[in-house]
Amino acid sequence: DGQKFLSLQSNELDAHIKGKYQIMELPDAFKIFLSRYYPAYIKRPGYIVKDQDFSFEIKTKEADQYFQLIDKRLKGFDNSIITGNLKLKDNDLNVRAEVPSFSYDGKVFNNIMLESHGTLDSLATSVTVEDVAINDSLHLPNTILRISSSKDTSTVSIITSASKTISEASINARVLTLSNGVSVHFFPSSFILNDKKWQLEKDGEITFNNSRVSANEVKFMQGNQQITIA
Numbered sequence: 001d002g003q004k005f006l007s008l009q010s011n012e013l014d015a016h017i018k019g020k021y022q023i024m025e026l027p028d029a030f031k032i033f034l035s036r037y038y039p040a041y042i043k044r045p046g047y048i049v050k051d052q053d054f055s056f057e058i059k060t061k062e063a064d065q066y067f068q069l070i071d072k073r074l075k076g077f078d079n080s081i082i083t084g085n086l087k088l089k090d091n092d093l094n095v096r097a098e099v100p101s102f103s104y105d106g107k108v109f110n111n112i113m114l115e116s117h118g119t120l121d122s123l124a125t126s127v128t129v130e131d132v133a134i135n136d137s138l139h140l141p142n143t144i145l146r147i148s149s150s151k152d153t154s155t156v157s158i159i160t161s162a163s164k165t166i167s168e169a170s171i172n173a174r175v176l177t178l179s180n181g182v183s184v185h186f187f188p189s190s191f192i193l194n195d196k197k198w199q200l201e202k203d204g205e206i207t208f209n210n211s212r213v214s215a216n217e218v219k220f221m222q223g224n225q226q227i228t229i230a
Helices: 023-037 064-070
Strands: 004-009 013-020 053-060 074-076 081-087 092-104 107-118 123-133 139-150 153-160 166-178 181-186 189-193 196-200 205-209 213-216 218-222 225-229
Touching: 023 081, 023 139, 064 074
Parallel strands: none
Antiparallel strands: 004 013, 013 053, 053 081, 074 092, 081 092, 092 107, 107 123, 123 139, 139 153, 153 166, 166 181, 166 189, 181 205, 189 196, 196 218, 205 213, 218 225
């Protein structure tokens, strides 16, 4: 009935995809969705992609060295499970990932759970991380990241619980994706650092691009203390 099943086994991963799909058009099926959420980064295919309706599952084994081919600072992802489905006709995309551990540029993330749901207009993603190790002394346990993205604009919320240095943190911002970087506009946020609660005032903005970093009215306040970045 038009159903296909493709299976791959190797020392590095096991993967399969099942449903109605055209193999050569699989990457462009994902691009149709991602181009709606981040058009500055990902361009929509220049042709009509045939109807795709499939589910997939990927289980990694010893995949660490292959991720380093993408970026030498990226390590881990062994024994991870990624599942999901894509229904082009129904404008439905779902991805779920369980990753025991990975690191980027020395920062270690442990026990990551990702759930993402995409529609015609927006992508909603929730990520929980048991522990983020920035360095030996700074850890962010029980971190929750929520992102809602549409047309290059993402609303981001980051919540962490207690550690030795940071008792808690709640960071809220709007992130604008640019063709050569990102712009971060802060909403009211706060964090407790060494038993002192700092407030991050609203409407501060930081922009990162390929050639420069700029900041405008980024204010941190704690009692009579204030730090302004401009």
